[in-house]
Amino acid sequence: MTARPSTAAVRQIGPATGFFLVFFVVPLAILFAMSFWTQDGFERIPGFDLANYLKATTSRLYPAVLLRTILVGFVTAAIVVPVAYALAWLMRFTFERRGRLILGVVLISLFSGYLVRIYAWRTILGTEGLLNAALLQLGLISEPITALIFSPWAVMIVLVGLLLPLAVLPIWSAMTNVGRDHVEGARDLGATGLRLHRTIILPMVLPGVGTAFALSFVLAAGDFVVPTMVGGAQGGTMVGNLIANEFRGSGADWPMGAALAFVIMGLLVLVHLVTTRLLRVVTRW
Amino acid sequence: MRPARDDAGSAGGSRAGRIVAALFVAVVLLYLFAPVVVTVLFSLTTSPRLSLPIEGLTLDWYREAFANPIFTIALTNSLLLAAITALVSVGLGVPFAFGLLRLRGRTRGTLVTASLLPAAVPALVLGIALAVFFSGIGVAQGLPNAAIGHILVALPFVILTLNARLETFDLSCLEAARDLGASPWQTFRDITFPLIRPSVLGAALLAAALSLDEFVVTWFNVGNQQTLPVLIWGLLRRGIDPTVNALATVVLLSLTGLVLGAALIARRRA
The missing domain is CATH 1.10.3720.10 (MetI-like)
Incomplete structure (x- = not known):
């Protein structure tokens, strides 16, 4: 009886595991190996060379773009997570039954078309866009705000809208473990307002908050469509653009693109580790 | 259904608190759905340039x-x-x-x-x-x-x-x-x-x-x-x-x- 379930389990788990191994683990491993190759003209030369990584960290272009990517990703996540937290809290404890409906509506926006939402923001934020037109008509501004589009700000405005619904999910599911009695008990003991959240609620939902932060941070920093569409050539380029260009651009250099991909993923993991540590310290005060 | 309790763990609990909460949710939903509304709206308007006010509706x-x-x-x-x-x-x-x-x-x-x-x-x-x-x-x-x-x-x-x-x-x-x-x-x-x-x-x-x-x-x-x-x-x-x-x-x-x-x-x- 003990041996049979385990062989059955292996048989059932096998196909999906195999799929992940062949089409996820192996390709990533190959990509990693390729990041140590070099490229001469159109020829890729296998080998073990740190040149791409050196170029990524010391050239004039790459470090600035990497830093901007990290900053945009971090700020986006730092806006998305508190809003998602507030939303989850309100849905659970203020709107109660209607909370689930609100959650449903928020999640529907997740499936309203990735490209479409990005493109529509261009219509809203453009120099002749809806927002500028509205502000002009209201007399709040005398000429269009050009920084609304083709800037890191535009990239963050769009990313926040794309990632917020995704970040609500893990926080909401962590929040379902918080009971009304927890909240009332904490209130009776004198923890109210911000203190209630910092000392009682936040520690309880910390795993969810961590997941939400990591998801929004990684997905924001790894996006290349948003900076392509609303980032502009000047200040909005992110590392995703550079990586995409190395794979589909004219002067394609796969090894360099691969190295950039691993540099940004490494940096993301690093920043994430530091952030979760800090968050833990803050909630322990 | 239980009567709504004022201190029942809500953000503000009070009536004003609920209004602020509802406003917050409304702003978030507006933010999330503005691109969707814009897309659907402009798929139906006659003007090829995206501008307001809307001139006419079409399925062209x-x-x-x-x-x-x-x-x-x-x-x-x-x-x-x-x-x-x-x-x-x-x-x-x-x-x-x-x-x-x-x-x-x-x-x-x-x-x-x-x-x-x-x-x-x-x-x-x-x-x-x-x-x-x-x-x-x-x-x-x-x-x-x-x-x-x-x-x-x-x-x-x-x-x-x-x-x-x-x-x-x-x-x-x-x-x-x-x-x-x-x-x-x-x-x-x-x-x-x-x-x-x-x-x-x-x-x-x-x-x-x-x-x-x-x-x-x-x-x-x-x-x-x-x-x-x-x-x-x-x-x-x-x-x-x-x-x-x-x-x-x-x-x-x-x-x-x-x-x-x-x-x-x-x-x-x-």
């Missing part, structure tokens, strides 16, 4: 979009990919979720986390890794490659939803069926499948929706084939084209239909 952009021969190809390919993604990711995900049921807590937790990893890696990285892989084994870019990419994107979410729903599944009823002499196939057909059908259907619709909307992994692997998002991307790069809004609205309606369908099925079961 839809007519023009559907008349584009590439649209039919892109739509067919997208639907094909969505169907394949739904079938394969459910075919792989259902046994996986059942296999998890037989495992102990720790192994199970590790496997669930591992299966979610592809969703935590940027689509860009998944896309280029697959492109490098296929080029390495000498497979030219095309729809099959894109299909693999779509399954890779959808499978973690299929496993996540199935795992959550199957947590309440009682394996002992399968043992009972076996003890009564049912073959594995009979057990599956008469007991297991009827019980899990709603969850499976919901997961399949979710997978189809993810596939229909997938652009990044597709773009790096599909070569010069078309899908709806690839077509939309091409039009966007060429400049202002109002048929984009019409195409986008078509995608939007299909996605909403699939997701609402999944939600309704999940609800009927509960």
